[in-house]
Amino acid sequence: MDAHATAASSYAKVLGALLALTVITVLAAGFSFGSWNVIIALGIASIKASLVALFFMHLRHDKPMSAVIFVTGAAVLGVFLMICTLDSNARGDDPVRPATRDSGALAISVPSSPSTPGTPAPGQSRLPGTPTKPR
Amino acid sequence: MNAWIRSVLMPVQGTAYAGRVDHLYLFLIYLSAFFFLLVAGLTGYFVIRYRRRGPAERTPNITHHHGLEIAWTLIPLAIVMYVFFWGFHSYADLTVSPADALEIQVTAKKWLWQFEYPNGVRTINELHVPLGKPVKLVMTSEDVIHGFFVPTFRIKQDVVPNTYTQLWFQATVPGMHQLECTQYCGQGHSTMLAKIFVDDEKKYADWLATGGDLGKNMPLAQFGAMLYDIRGCKTCHSVDGVRGQGPSFKGIWGHPVKLSDGKSVMVDENYVRESILFPQAKIVAGFEPIMPTFQGLLREREIQALMEFVKAQK
Amino acid sequence: MTDNYLSSPRGFKSWLTTVDHKRIGVMYLASILFAFLLGGIFAILIRIELLKPGHNIMSADTYNRVFTLHGAIMIFLFIIPSIPAALGNFVLPLMLGAKDVAFPRLNLASYYIYVAGALLAISAMVAGGVDTGWTFYTPYSTTTNGSVGLMTFAAFVLGFSSIFTGINFIATVHKLRAPGMGWFRMPLFVWGMYATAIIQVLATPVLGITLLLIIMERVFSVGIFNPQLGGDPILFQHFFWFYSHPAVYIMILPGMAIISEVIPCFSRKTIFGYKAIAYSSIAIAGVSFLVWGHHMFVSGQSSLANVIFSFLTFLVAIPSGVKVFNWIATMYKGSISLEAPMLYAISFLLLFAIGGLTGLFLGALATDVHLHDTYFVVAHFHFVMMGGTVMAFLAGLHFWWPKMFGRMYSEKWARVSAALIFIGFNVTFLSQFVLGSRGMPRRYYNYLDQFQPLHVFSTVGSWVLALGFLIMAGYLWASLRKPMDAPANPWGAVGLEWQTSSPPPEHNFETVPTVTGPPYDYSPVEPEPAEVHA
């Protein structure tokens, strides 16, 4: 019975922590910390996710196998995200990479009117903004 | 021996870089041959030497050998690391172009290659470059991804829409070199070929000065036939009545043709000219509006020549 | 004795609703063989079209659809499920001494999802076809006509079938091993399946989302892969190959797993370097997630990524090499008998060696730039996929055929067919290495005249291959028509699956087996069974 009461009250505490963190993350988003904003927001999200995984999903007391599976999956996703980001950024540094980055020159306004996704109309398929010569 | 293997397996070496690629290629051929013969030889030897001689034959219980395991882990590891660095080292050359390289803009679209020189000369499916001078290509695509591949130069690079990719080379063998599209791009993929002409300094200068003025002394119809060939028309328009991506030229001149909007139009000078310059204006019924415009790519005389050519397809 | 899983319970309906892993395995086997036939017909059509340049039997559009279907069918409908879902489903629980897989109903669901995916794929073929190549590269795939949406959805559905098989196998290996069977007493086939299942579970979902994004791109123009809307087509290639490179190991690891069974059996000798082979399977599974970018060396990916991926790619060569050396060492001082499964295993060794070694050419940056997207690549992956996985599949099929159906096939015809397949395969694909090196790009409908002699050579080889497979179909069918004659253990093999009758009873074992010794303990094997079928 004691064990029961402890478990139940610890779940309530975890919920309290989760709600508090949610309030904090919303408040933090109201201030500008530059590039730290993303890190703070995702950091808090990760703390919340860990709480859910450790307590609600019982990883803390479960057999280690569940945690191994979970962490492996997260790690694989991490590798995927990391390498895609790395390549995307490294291409950005390339001198011949054109200005697909967000700049006024980029005319990506609204995708072409609801025509079929079929062949892009050639002849004018060259989008405005593309032919900026490198350098 | 080396030269023989190379001549069997590889095309001509059109650049110094090709020589370096072939060097690694040959090394890998020998390396592979060695390991293949090792595997095949041992397998063959064991199969014969230890063939089953009777139903009750017993074998020794050999489970493992640490020394061997380590050896055939570390030795191949050392070899592949060596190959990695070699491949990387040669490749590094390809990624950095010399500062004084002649820069040519390349635009790929279904299914032709378009080249633009610094002085504004434009060509289609035909690239002229000076012998022994570094040439840098800045490439982009107008529709889907294409691939720029010159086997004799051992260079290849995908050409991506809305992105510029680059390649450079320094041709050392005069004459014609084949350019092929290597990234699958649809119906005309295998006909998306172009010719690269490596000319000596003088010939190149002459060609550039005349703006690549082909067919100067040719009769119009004959010139048109040549343009039909090299400007990519033949990828989609046949002259024997076979339906391609576009209508065949056979017997259309002087006849009315039905358009996709239900109207019809006479195939004459004005219509053909409009179709070359503004291909989306009037689409023949049953065909997709996929033809690229040739505005700014063909000179007046070339358009006339093409008209003569179409006229001649009775 | 007559009471086995094939005959009881009786009735067609009992098959359709079965949760018996053996029956599901057999149904999978029938389905994938049909897919193989279909893909094979497309392959022959491709080779006939390429007999001479220009139009032979089909138009460029048809050709593009045919090679797309050949690739998509062979990969999604045949190779990926071939060994795990068909043979693995049948033997994995037997090898572990289990009564079934962990989730029998999920297993049946996986089969029906496979069937649904296959039907969707076939309807995509009928409804306009798909001309994108099995790689679905954007922006081509998002702009071309045809039933790309249906085909990608089919592949998405098939992915779930693969995931469910993977989940099932992992749970089975963890929880259903017979008493006494520790991790290092498991047959290496199980290790290979386990490594495969890890990749299936971790990589396939990314393919799922990639395919959904293609559908979204076609329906909504969401923009992520569309360069004209500010998207990045190269990112698509990252997404695609993040699955599809590990998928190559979903295809080859099970092949390696079969070879690890067949070679000790027909050498009648303990496997050499058990732990090295087991660990190398896991190592391959791990590294397979880090090398996808070698499909993108000329794609416009950053040079930095190129270098990193080239480096990692070479690392994956090591565990594969370790396995090959261990298999050869297993034959040393063995008692080697060349029955059909062993013939295919030896074909595997030779062809996979070529496939693996030519991988070095493609991993090295400088040579890859020249060879990329040429027939060299086509030849390379056919050597790995067909020379590797399909040969291993055939080895396994002939190895376990008596166990599955209780009947021996004609050994004489099996040898003829193995020889024809080996010769035909080499004629077909060795020539393509030369074609590629000389600059023949892949997916070409038309080609320069200079390449014609080698194309003719290759096409003739494909006919020899087809003949080999026809003969195989003949003798396997014939074996099914005769009464059951296979002993429980026709090859004198030591796995648990050989301790039960052929075919096994409904719940696999009369009494739950207990494992007391190491696997592959061939020293005390009784030669009794060899005479039975001789």
Next chain:
Amino acid sequence: MSAAATSQGEFLQHHFTTPEQQADAGKIGMWLFLVTEILLFGGLFVGFAIMQSLHPRAFLEAHHHLDRMLGFINTVVLLTSSYTMVMAVHSARTDRRKRVIVYLLLTLICAGIFLGIKCVEYSHKFHEGLLPGRFYSHKGDTVPGQFMFFSFYFMMTGLHGIHILGGMAIIAWVLRRAARGDFSHSYYTPVDLVGLYWHLVDLIWIYLFPLLYLIQ
């Protein structure tokens, strides 16, 4: 005790030897499935990250159209539902059958509220023309390319919403079984596994909320 013994026998499948073995296998299977879900969503997250880094200003501008308050309320609702779910599992484990039913019902109600608020949000977006891809028709944008944010907004929240619906279906299913009295301390795997799934859906939202609603 006797109830426990019967439920053991009743739900033990023939190929397992002990209920513990069966429960463990189920758990491994569920976690593997959850990992596939993480990677499925992961693809969208990676796509979002790359596109956001390519078009930061467009994404920043676009996210102002989202209602932070509604997002916040939905986060609270979903976190609460996670709590009621874990309490349902806990009650099942401790043989409080009535409470299992109550907590499962509460979870269902929370899920319903979440979807209701989501519907309100969606209808606002539809109304303003903030639609994915080519259907984007919002007027007066200062930064081009905002449609892509909404492409991701709808794909991510849409896929998440589908998972909520699926979750509601399986919660209803265990609710029925709980009402039938299937569960006890010796057999509550279905509640446990459904709980795991539900927490994962919550966990994904924990990341979606700051990424979509709180960009700076």
